[in-house]
Amino acid sequence: MKKLMTLEEFGYSDWFAGQVDSEMEEGLTVVRVTAIHKGECEVSDGEETYPAKMTGRLRHRAKSKRDYPTVGDWVLVKDFEDEERISRITRVLNRQSELKRKSAGRTTRYQLIAANIDTAFIMQTLGPGFNLKRLERYLVMVNESGIEPVVLMSKTDLLKSEELALRIQEIEERMPGIRIFAFSNHKKDGLAEVAELFEPKKTYCIIGTSGVGKTTLLNNLLGEEDCLFTLPVRESDGKGLHSTTWRELITLENGAHVIDTPGMRELGNMDVNEGIGETFDDITELSAQCKFNDCSHVNTKGCAVIAAVDSGALPEARYQNYVRLMKEAAFHEQSALDKRDQDRKLSRFYRSTQSRSRKMKGEK
Numbered sequence: 001m002k003k004l005m006t007l008e009e010f011g012y013s014d015w016f017a018g019q020v021d022s023e024m025e026e027g028l029t030v031v032r033v034t035a036i037h038k039g040e041c042e043v044s045d046g047e048e049t050y051p052a053k054m055t056g057r058l059r060h061r062a063k064s065k066r067d068y069p070t071v072g073d074w075v076l077v078k079d080f081e082d083e084e085r086i087s088r089i090t091r092v093l094n095r096q097s098e099l100k101r102k103s104a105g106r107t108t109r110y111q112l113i114a115a116n117i118d119t120a121f122i123m124q125t126l127g128p129g130f131n132l133k134r135l136e137r138y139l140v141m142v143n144e145s146g147i148e149p150v151v152l153m154s155k156t157d158l159l160k161s162e163e164l165a166l167r168i169q170e171i172e173e174r175m176p177g178i179r180i181f182a183f184s185n186h187k188k189d190g191l192a193e194v195a196e197l198f199e200p201k202k203t204y205c206i207i208g209t210s211g212v213g214k215t216t217l218l219n220n221l222l223g224e225e226d227c228l229f230t231l232p233v234r235e236s237d238g239k240g241l242h243s244t245t246w247r248e249l250i251t252l253e254n255g256a257h258v259i260d261t262p263g264m265r266e267l268g269n270m271d272v273n274e275g276i277g278e279t280f281d282d283i284t285e286l287s288a289q290c291k292f293n294d295c296s297h298v299n300t301k302g303c304a305v306i307a308a309v310d311s312g313a314l315p316e317a318r319y320q321n322y323v324r325l326m327k328e329a330a331f332h333e334q335s336a337l338d339k340r341d342q343d344r345k346l347s348r349f350y351r352s353t354q355s356r357s358r359k360m361k362g363e364k
Ligand SMILES: Nc1nc2c(ncn2[C@@H]2O[C@H](COP(=O)(O)OP(=O)(O)OP(=O)(O)O)[C@@H](O)[C@H]2O)c(=O)[nH]1
Pocket: 154, 155, 156, 157, 158, 183, 184, 185, 186, 187, 208, 209, 210, 211, 212, 213, 214, 215, 216, 217, 265
């Protein structure tokens, strides 16, 4: 069942097309990155799929890994001229969104996971492992990435209907304005509604901790038969990426695209910071009325946030969660600083051992 698609069906839009200078970049092809393995990309124009690598020039100009192509990116390639038979990526088009996580190292860096995702499904189980705070952390990360979040609550079959109604209500109260869908992979309740959320041409990802049912959902969406279509691979390049069976960007039968990378599955412990303000936009808004600009919203004096909790306008639980996330973010920042200190000490140590061994060699 070979099915081909146009660039537009693959998610390409005027917004991306507007970035391409048709005269300057004549002869280059627009393709989408469908997988990455050890720095080598697999790209596709919707008709065929082939390997591609960054040009040395692009690599040199990259200020950080963030400028490297990632799954979901739209890139310009020129056909191979060398015997390596690998197309060269000359430019990564500006992204509409970047799914990223903060990684604390020497400096706090963003690790890019995927690009140009329209909607992220944040999935969590209603059964054992249900954790509202974790859900809220995922929400922060998605908001930070500029992606629309939708919450999918799985395993409704594990709850009695009264319990289910209460729990959904609890989630809705904590996350006003967020779309929430509950479903069961096993009983298929609500599955049709979830399937309808996947629209043709749009790009999605499903994130959530291990075991919540992401793979089962994808399999349900793909149907009994092999409804997911993998794009034909260009014949000429025998080796390299094509031995991999793991697809990182798949297309459902209805024409919706789903990005599912190993990095996405690893999104276990996410850091939070800037996204907090967006997720708790009601608190951000209130804080403009606090007496002091640097109000931490934990001491009552002139704090509009605490006043809102006292008056009942702001749910206590939501406020507590906000405070906890802020503390966590501060803690992460602190541990990143500590780590940096440690790195410095270590490098000083190595330098001193090196100079010592040089001295020793010199003495011989
Ligand atoms: N009761 C119940 N169990 C489910 C449901 N959906 C999935 N499961 C079970 O939950 C377990 C984990 O499901 P997966 O789909 O592998 O979970 P995942 O999120 O893909 O996990 P990772 O691949 O580790 O990231 C399996 O044993 C599924 O059978 C559901 O709707 N109800």
